[in-house]
Amino acid sequence: MSRLQIPKTYKQFIGGKFPRSESGRTYRVTSAEGEFVANAAQSSRKDARDAVTAARSAFAAWSGATSYNRVQVLYRIAEVLEGRRTQFIDEIRTLEGGSAASAAAQVDRAIDLWVWYAGWADKYAQVLGSANPVAGPYFNLSVPEPTGVVAQIAPQGSDSLLGLVAVIAPAIVSGNTVVVIADERAPLPAISFAEVVATSDVPDGVVNILTGSATELGPWLASHADVDALDLTGAGSLDWVALEEAAAETITRVVRPTGDLHGSLQKIAVFTETKTIWHTTSLI
């Protein structure tokens, strides 16, 4: 008689913990062939607000950590991801279908992209910042600083792991904290990714992952006054114009849908604010 498997309960990831939705709701996650796989949490408005609170609480420490520390913490995620490679391949194959090779290719791309971004943590300020030769007795320096709390809609309907990594990594590398709505159809790799984050020295609340309907959750995050930036990279199939309009109320920075998953320094730059400091050099 074969051994009975123990299926995993997939919950949300908020403030370093794995709570069920406060709404008590779940939804059916099915395989590419339409068979039942799991009941995932269907996150609610309240969950989204809890996640923003957690992200805000984590911002000071994460943005204040040394860049060398952030590089190591982020690299550590890649190490743990690598160790769970097979698990991610299985989950992607189950939910997205396709060959083992294509699932493996996605996982490998995701891990390599993560490592690429990790290495930027102690470099982006050098490349994006500047010493400004002003016409006067001032030492004038511009430095990019993280924007704050970034709400993100991960790509929906494909690349469930790669898409998630492609939005989270460029945001947190500079010290932002994020609330991400995972791919609604294939949320399991996102929650497994949350387990990686939870076991990788990332402070609680830096990464928060909601599962469920981006259509339902998007407006709450877009209009939330404590969200500083809205990343609509994966929102191309939603009514994202309404989300951008809602974000205007508190001058929230908006990244429009591109679906582009390549690594780029510009994706780090859009979630930073340039601070320019004038130091007087003439008071001696």
Place this chain on the structure above:
Amino acid sequence: MSFLEYAPAPESRAILNLEDSYGLFIGGELTDGHGEPLESISPADGSRIATFQTADADDVDRAVGAARRAYDTVWSKMPGAERAKYLFRIARIVQERARELAVAESLDNGKPIKETRDFDVPTAAAWFFYYAGWADKLEYAGLTNPRALGVAAQVIPWNFPLMMLAWKIAPALAAGNTVVLKPAQTTPLTALLFAEIVQQADLPAGVVNIIAGAGETGHALIAHGDVDKVAFTGSTAVGRSIARSVAGTKKKLTLELGGKGANIVFDDAPIDQAVEGVVTGIFFNQGQVCCAGSRLLIQESAHDEFVERLQRRMETLRVGDPLDKNTDVGAINSAAQLARIEELTAAGVDEGAVSWAPECDLPDEGFWFRPTLLTGVSTSHRVAREEIFGPVLSVMTFRTPAEAIAKANNTPYGLSAGIWSDKGSRVLSVADKLRAGVVWTNTFNKFDPTSPFGGYRESGYGREGGRPGLTSYLADEKGSAK
């Protein structure tokens, strides 16, 4: 006669040769506008300066069309080195006509000639000079494959009319865009004089278009379907509506909005310089500055002495004729702005603040407000939270650096901040923790074309000045809008 009583020293208006009426500058020439014409007046005495034709929706369409044609047929094809030469030419002509521009600006805006002559106009020229040199060096801007965006719609405020024009037009043209610019309703004069400069520089027709008008002209411009970039400087309220209007389009947007800057004075501050810096921070341009140091945070132990010295200094401020070379504080730009300053200051007193202003005679005509100090302000008062945009300083105290930082950051804005202290490590540490786009340490209200300027949070996004000011007008390698 005390040392404060100077003989009048008015700058002559003879250098001006103004038209009675100005049209819209579209396609390289002045053309008729079909909106409601507006009369620009001198805020110092209410006298009429000139009539300005304004743009209705069809005129806006014509202006954007001219900019698009110039972009497609000339400007996008021109080598960067040639664009650079045009911008250098413009910088030189601004310098050549500096005195005339300064007089016109003081007349139209109400700000002291000392400021327009020594700050607004030289800074405008410097902006063109700086960005001129970028035009043939775009590959060094930090983008993989930098490209111009196309037609830029630019809407600017009335507080630094010519300088704001330069901040907008210079980087846009250097990056290879063409522009349609709308000056503020109350201060169109120097923009139309700039149109003459564009003609003198022989800039190809349609590269720069300037259309006067009120808010509806601005909205028609930024909402125009053939615009690729929107740049706005002004109030946060209007910024919100622009962000909404641009939502869902491919337009790239930069916003430079309001502020409620904290000027933090520690008890070890170099006190003479700090008093000067606080005065500059709030009374420069009558406090009508988005990055004004409008909240003074004084360490409790230094409060009484500092306020006393500040009052003594304020008593020497000379308020009056903007064209007088001795004037420190000029006229408020408009009746509407004066009403807002009066309303908010009265609200401050109602809520418990103590108002103080030096004795000084104000002219009978025009719009005037005394430099004013509000002490005993608490963080919940309207005058501690809302942008007054006038010569009114709200004074609060703190005990520890942590409290100063918390109070400074306790605002939805994040444009500017100042720190006054002789202790280097404290200055660096506090500067690090302030959530503001520009931090001045032991100085205030300094600007330079090489130095990026812009806000955090509800003070807007994007930067003007420096390399970030250039990339605000460029697309990156994927061509994504922002």
